[in-house]
Amino acid sequence: GAVVSQHPSRVICKSGTSVKIECRSLDFQATTMFWYRQFPKQSLMLMATSNEGSKATYEQGVEKDKFLINHASLTLSTLTVTSAHPEDSSFYICSAPGQGDLQTQYFGPGTRLLVL
């Protein structure tokens, strides 16, 4: 089946620094990718929809200047958490719909961010 990878899997950074998280579709192309964050034992919260070749669409309440999304190619989307603060510590997950099948999502393994 289709595989989505994320890098890094875990990152610890100091408050005020920026962190970039990559999401790759390994054996299929994805014009759209989704970014989520998850707090412990809670649902995935959709942050934004990443669109190849155009601006990302952000959900209400998500700061677009803080969470920069770049969909550089048909297999790569990046999420940059700028000027990270401890409250940004979370689990970030991306997903990509199957080619030709927008109803099926393939999820990445997640990136655990800890901001000190």
Add this chain to the structure above:
Amino acid sequence: GQNIDQPTEMTATEGAIVQINCTYQTSGFNGLFWYQQHAGEAPTFLSYNVLDGLEEKGRFSSFLSRSKGYSYLLLKELQMKDSASYLCAGMDSNYQLIWGAGTKLIIKP
């Protein structure tokens, strides 16, 4: 390697009970999640099990056996709105989620 197995599709009748099974192999274990996902929407958290046994939440229950690497999601009194995909995900020792492919549940009247 790490792996999550669950059936691709199941069909059940409105008002009935259905059990969706999930077997997992993870490097270490930090819990088993079940999510419900309606087409075109983000997944919704249903349950989290880290200890053996059955956890009940209304019409939905989730069971875990760590020794068998096995979990199931039990849905009672099925309603048409329960038609969705159900995702099983195991969390490994690095707190990475290993996702199953999802079970598409079709409810018939």
